[in-house]
Amino acid sequence: MNETYYSLKKVAAMFGGQHLKEDITRLEQSGEIGAQVKFRSGALYRKGFSSNDISKIGEKLGFFKTFNSPTSLCVFTTKGGVLKSTLALNLARTAALHGLKTCVVGLDIQGDVTTALGFDDGLEDSADLNYILEKLNRTKGLSDIFNNSIRLNEAIVPTDLENLFLIPETPELVALNDSLSNINRREFWLKEKVIDPLKQHFDLVIMDCSPNWNKLTTNALVACDALISPLECKINNFRNFKVFSKFLEEFKQEMRLDFESIFVPTRYSLNRKLSQDILSWYRENVDGCIDGAIREGVSGEEATALNKSFIEHCPGKPASNEIIEVLSEVHRRIEESISRRTPEAASWQYSRNQANPQESSWR
Numbered sequence: 352m353n354e355t356y357y358s359l360k361k362v363a364a365m366f367g368g369q370h371l372k373e374d375i376t377r378l379e380q381s382g383e384i385g386a387q388v389k390f391r392s393g394a395l396y397r398k399g400f401s402s403n404d405i406s407k408i409g410e411k412l413g414f415f416k417t418f419n420s421p422t423s424l425c426v427f428t429t430k431g432g433v434l435k436s437t438l439a440l441n442l443a444r445t446a447a448l449h450g451l452k453t454c455v456v457g458l459d460i461q462g463d464v465t466t467a468l469g470f471d472d473g474l475e476d477s478a479d480l481n482y483i484l485e486k487l488n489r490t491k492g493l494s495d496i497f498n499n500s501i502r503l504n505e506a507i508v509p510t511d512l513e514n515l516f517l518i519p520e521t522p523e524l525v526a527l528n529d530s531l532s533n534i535n536r537r538e539f540w541l542k543e544k545v546i547d548p549l550k551q552h553f554d555l556v557i558m559d560c561s562p563n564w565n566k567l568t569t570n571a572l573v574a575c576d577a578l579i580s581p582l583e584c585k586i587n588n589f590r591n592f593k594v595f596s597k598f599l600e601e602f603k604q605e606m607r608l609d610f611e612s613i614f615v616p617t618r619y620s621l622n623r624k625l626s627q628d629i630l631s632w633y634r635e636n637v638d639g640c641i642d643g644a645i646r647e648g649v650s651g652e653e654a655t656a657l658n659k660s661f662i663e664h665c666p667g668k669p670a671s672n673e674i675i676e677v678l679s680e681v682h683r684r685i686e687e688s689i690s691r692r693t694p695e696a697a698s699w700q701y702s703r704n705q706a707n708p709q710e711s712s713w714r
């Protein structure tokens with residue numbers, strides 16, 4: 352895979368603005384990060400930082416710091432196409448670019464986040480069906496863990512970013528969803544067997560859900576510290592939200608869960624009054640709704656199609672600046688909820704197992 356390079360101006364924009372340029376240059380001069388390298392861009396040679404340097408810069412100067420304790424997030428709402436997977440992808444890539452060791456757990460049979468993290472790259476172009484079948488057969492996932500045919504670390508695959516890992520979605524998720532209905536403590540399997548063990552090796556675990564209430568989703572809700580739930584700024588989401596929030600509250604009470612619910616308005620349109628009115632209504636009436644929002648637009652769509660986060664794809668553009676606001680706010684809410692739930696966490700820094708997650712010992 353070709354290495355991607357980012358100019359000083361782009362890196363500053365990725366992490367919050369041009370005021371960071373001087374600090375980045377200071378890090379470069381002191382040798383804390385690698386020096387910019389020359390790379391070819393079309394007919395020209397330019398200077399830039401590689402993605403490994405980027406995560407060191409993000410860790411020191413960025414807006415998404417490591418939390419006081421390992422954290423699990425569930426991205427879910429009962430509406431399709433409202434940017435759940437896009438949010439999961441942006442959270443995951445942005446966190447990894449800030450040095451957080453991050454693992455995405457795909458829970459949607461559609462496999463969007465698995466595709467977005469480049470897992471299927473090259474398969475379509477391969478002329479060799481046997482190679483494709485062999486690769487697909489080799490792919491292990493949550494149902495193999497459930498059946499005890501592999502250990503958890505064997506299901507984790509690397510991505511193009513050194514801090515970002517994935518448990519890919521496989522077609523057997525359908526069977527797993529069924530199997531989960533037939534076991535004792537059926538809502539707790541994912542938490543006990545997957546997410547809690549992952550939290551010993553990762554700073555952040557992100558679960559991308561399908562738009563349905565099913566066993567995989569309820570397992571994800573039980574396993575999360577915070578729910579990140581998109582609120583589409585369109586009229587047909589309005590009714591859906593009322594039903595969803597009622598279901599959610601009932602489920603939380605029944606299961607005695609105290610995860611934080613963070614609602615993120617998505618797909619608002621700058622030139623539609625109705626969309627602006629819905630956005631204002633959400634902000635005023637939905638408990639846990641953030642001030643930021645993700646606009647409907649080509650830059651965001653392109654970024655997701657290219658499997659990039661907004662800050663990588665269009666640093667400095669409105670879509671990127673808005674997601675910085677959104678993710679900063681989400682980050683602050685998560686941190687507040689961690690210290691509310693476990694006040695002692697605010698004063699200590701946990702130490703994560705530093706070994707490569709695929710190789711380290713898991714029990």
Ligand SMILES: Nc1ncnc2c1ncn2[C@@H]1O[C@H](COP(=O)(O)OP(=O)(O)OP(=O)(O)O)[C@@H](O)[C@H]1O
Nearest residue numbers: 431432433434435436437562646647648651652655
């Ligand atoms: N800012 C944006 N504006 C408009 N479209 C976008 C934007 N960002 C991403 N998209 C596109 O919107 C589509 C739906 O997004 P996404 O897959 O994230 O939704 P989802 O809620 O996960 O859907 P599903 O319920 O099917 O899992 C994708 O094709 C994505 O590329």
Ligand SMILES: [Mg+2]
Nearest residue numbers: 435436459463
């Ligand atoms: Mg999705």
